[in-house]
């Protein structure tokens with residue numbers, strides 16, 4: 001808890017997977033909350049959600065919802081942020097936006113507090129929370145970049161369905177039942193709600209997250225590539241990504257190959273900087289089969305790193321296995337940490 005000031009908070013998307021987690025972390029009092037306004041679409045308006053034991057009636061989010069609000073968390077999709085975040089800023093609120101609407105805007109800091117909290121001081125009302133798979137990767141990359149430089153990153157992801165919202169989680173549950181009952185699986189959401197075709201996710205792996213761009217990459221892959229360069233302040237960093245959805249409910253896993261700028265770096269050097277890195281827990285011991293998994297990382301705030309190996313052919317190449325809860329560090333906890341950093345640095 002910091003200072004005596006109490007803050008008026010709004011959460012747009014309060015009934016969603018990320019919004020519910022934001023409520024949970026605000027209850028832990030990262031800073032003092034005065035009033036809290038829970039906002040959704042018309043669909044959920046009127047429902048009641050508990051905050052610190054109090055029942056709060058959810059209201060429909062409108063341009064006039066933000067009067068008197070200090071910090072507004074947005075987690076209701078890009079089009080809602082595009083429409084309402086500028087209105088919130090006009091009303092005097094600082095927006096912490098979970099969607100991709102403003103991430104690559106050069107006037108908007110894209111922040112993972114362990115990595116680039118100092119970018120917050122340049123904010124002009126909106127701060128963007130990066131993509132979930134980007135967040136966990138840059139937390140692991142930052143201490144290596146600082147110590148030995150980074151020239152290249154190649155990542156393949158193994159992403160959970162909760163990254164696609166509550167409906168996608170329900171779809172995996174339903175398809176699992178259908179498959180085990182010998183019925184045909186019905187697919188309406190994944191790989192991308194907005195795309196033409198849908199495939200079952202249960203007992204499957206889908207090499208498509210979000211829609212395709214003309215260059216053959218998906219939007220999710222391009223988010224990882226572009227956001228990583230922005231957050232690590234290195235437009236020349238070579239980044240390639242392949243993003244895959246798996247039938248896992250929570251936590252994204254990533255196989256990350258990196259090349260350091262410095263040569264003669266050992267595995268124990270990499271392990272050492274990771275062990276001392278902010279927000280990282282190293283779980284890595286082949287002799288005891290110790291490594292992080294989606295289940296072991298679920299509900300935790302840290303980024304877990306294991307399987308640290310030197311590449312067998314490239315002297316400055318290393319492989320890492322990076323796992324974190326996509327709804328926690330990948331979304332809600334990172335946004336609450338951003339708000340906490342704004343409060344701690346008198347930026348709100």
Ligand SMILES: NC(=O)c1ccc[n+]([C@@H]2O[C@H](COP(=O)([O-])OP(=O)(O)OC[C@H]3O[C@@H](n4cnc5c(N)ncnc54)[C@H](OP(=O)(O)O)[C@@H]3O)[C@@H](O)[C@H]2O)c1
Pocket residue numbers: 012013014015016017018019039040041042043044045061075076077078080098099100130131132162163164165166167326327330331
């Ligand atoms: N899940 C993740 O891992 C993750 C990570 C980072 C970022 N994000 C981003 O966060 C956003 C929300 O994700 P989610 O997983 O929480 O989705 P979700 O579970 O589907 O929840 C969506 C939320 O947005 C609200 N909403 C929808 N349309 C609205 C409108 N027109 N006006 C106001 N509120 C509206 C919904 O309210 P109703 O209850 O009324 O429908 C609900 O509260 C997305 O943009 C997503 O890309 C998600």
